[in-house]
Amino acid sequence: MRTLAAFPVAAAQVRQWLAAHLPAADLRPAYSNADAARQVADGLVDAAVTSPLAAARWGLAALADGVVDESNARTRFVLVGRPGPPPARTGADRTSAVLRIDNQPGALVAALAEFGIRGIDLTRIESRPTRTELGTYLFFVDCVGHIDDEAVAEALKAVHRRCADVRYLGSWPTGPAAGAQPPLVDEASRWLARLRAGKPEQTLVRPDDQGAQA
Known part of the structure; x- marks a missing residue:
């Protein structure tokens, strides 16, 4: 496996695993986890660091699971918009x-x-x-x-x-x-x-x- 696509945030979360298992792989940037999966589907790279959802969407098979360095790590996404009333209170x-x-x-x-x-x-x-x-x-x-x-x-x-x-x-x-x-x-x-x-x-x-x- 010579080439690997990954969204930079995802790549940072699997740095140790990549160093241990794919130290010589050429890591190529992707715009998102979905874009990394697309690059594999389009034949641009050999593999990708991506999510199960993106892999399924692009018809890919998992080669390795549980590759994150910290199992409790979470990525936070923020939606930025124009000022407006917040969503209704839910109690949670x-x-x-x-x-x-x-x-x-x-x-x-x-x-x-x-x-x-x-x-x-x-x-x-x-x-x-x-x-x-x-x-x-x-x-x-x-x-x-x-x-x-x-x-x-x-x-x-x-x-x-x-x-x-x-x-x-x-x-x-x-x-x-x-x-x-x-x-x-x-x-x-x-x-x-x-x-x-x-x-x-x-x-x-x-x-x-x-x-x-x-």
Whole structure:
């Protein structure tokens, strides 16, 4: 087997297996797992790192199974679209937001504590530099729950008050359905209502930062 097609993310997940079993193979890039399978079907390569679904679609037979270096590894895909209302609350949801936090002692802990004190599980916390000022970061957070859950809504309102900026990325279902919660009042509640309605944020509203552009 001399040539092998793989989507770069998939190739990274089987690096050790390839080094042990196909060290001399010429690894060629694919646009996706499906594209890797297509390359085999079209006779462009000898084999591919792909999914069972893509292999079946292109009429391929598996030569090896369980080749991932980490059996619990998962690939995350994100659908990016125009602002709009989130899917209806199901009772088994996740919510994502980006926090821009003032660079001062305890600011990150205080912001994240707004989720913890309400019993909300944070499933992901990831930092990225703002690229506007050295030592400043954006924090991407995922939590269990939906923007229409009272606890999540209150947590988002609280971090909106605490943080330099908060960008709501969305809520999505991970399981079966349940009911919804009532709307809220005050400025932070109106901000939350705008997010739920899918209206783009035009300004960053803070008492000490009036008129700043988002």
